[in-house]
Amino acid sequence: MSDQPVVFPRNAPGGGFMALPAGPQQPGAFWAASSGEDLMVEKGAPLPEVCVKCGRTDGIERRNQNFSWFPPWIYALLLVNLLVMAVVSTVLRKQGRLWLPLCHDCARRWRKANLVQGLTIAWLIVGLITCIVFFASELPILGLLTMVSALVSPFLSGFLLHRKATLRPRTIDDRVITLQGVHPDAKAAILTASQQPRLPSPVAPPPGTIAQ
């Protein structure tokens, strides 16, 4: 995906992150671009009323979503130490917020996926403690089964449910979130909305001009 060309819209002359305008954005005008199947969008962009998961335009509600991302190589630090990984990921974590448009069905699926993901992470902690108890009680088979289910369930939930029901950041930098999983219709609508002309900034009249 990452080797596909990045298509920059007209409101980003010169292309790339360097073209991002500084300062607060005018309503209706924001920075967005296509990168393969991904959508690159400015943090806090006012997205149009199209469900980002299915492309529907009716019954839209908004989800105040804070995306969080850190470089994937940090997972390799798990081999060193969990605490080291936790500290490094906290330091290098990038965050970005979007007020996501979702239809009722997709919003419900998103909430359900988050709930299931939370339960599997809770089971990861409880299950690992339980398996230690089983091993200490000389019940190795039960301990092994509990450990495997505790370790595997967050990944199963993530791959089978959470990835399909939510949007995932591929990267986040200081100003832009690159999102995976945006519906093509929503992506097209967002790119179109981003190309709306910016409202001109109010300019003070030259000296001597009489206000009309």
Ligand SMILES: [Zn+2]
């Ligand atoms: Zn939807």
